[in-house]
Amino acid sequence: MSGGRPPAADSPGGPADPGGKAGGGAGGGDPSHADIGIVCALPIEMANFLGRCERVRKYVGSNFVFRGGIYDGIRIVVVESGTGQARARRATHALLDAHSPRWVLCCGFAGALVPNIRIGDVVVADSIVDGQGQILMIDVGFPADAKQGIHSGRLLTHDTIVRLVTEKQQLAARHSVIAVDMESLAVAQVCRERGKRFLAIRVISDDLSSDLPVEVLSLMGPTGTTRFGAAMAAVLSRPSSVSDMWRLRNSAKLAARRLATFLDGVVVQLYNAGH
Helix, strand or coil: CCCCCCCCCCCCCCCCCCCCCCCCCCCCCCCCCCCEEEEECCHHHHHHHHCCCEEEEEEEECCEEEEEEEECCEEEEEEECCCCHHHHHHHHHHHHHHHCCCEEEEEEEEEECCCCCCCCCEEEEEEEEECCCCEEECCCCCCCEHHHCEEEEEEEECCCCCCCHHHHHHHHHHHCCCEEECCHHHHHHHHHHHCCEEEEEEEEEECCCCCCCCCHHHHECCCCCECHHHHHHHHHHCCCHHHHHHHHHHHHHHHHHHHHHHHHHHHHHHHHHCC
């Protein structure tokens, strides 16, 4: 990995300074350490939660964007990996090398694969599987509450965006999974290799009510940026795509708010469990 160790928290461009709880959180007086590290693919996924943190600072290290801040005295560092397992794996190594968090969370959006899970629902993975049937179990013991939109079950990490409802149903039947993303297994594998505690927490941004528009396959770049040229081409070739994109945007904003609210309690519980 290029870029080396990122600057210390109190230096220009570094992550948030320690502050917060007595004892300085993880790593004692070392301001580069974090209590909780979070890997996400897209900036929008963690934007709402970071908005609830204090002293948020952004920097670039190992070719990834990091954002560090303080939440209720807890040091949080978020790395934006971009989409896919290869980038997620590299980003997780960069996060661990730079900040040595006690916990690593893989957070972001997912697609529902079963009909009882809706947009805005939260899925906490108790296991993760890939398309070849490789399974990684997670000893999470997290209480599900379907009435409150909180689910626990097996998550599928897939190599590509799953756009069609029929394909989602086939994947659910084949792998006994309830939701799909593109990064969690890679992050979990790195954490397992390096002895870090891990959770995958996903919020549903698309469900089984309709297919995703075909344009989503070309709009998203590998780092999570929107390709402006592809967006313009979509509008010109299919004007009705504007309403589809607006619907997706609203679903994503709802999902991000829901994820932030859920993490409000989770990060505090995880911090207290480790101290």
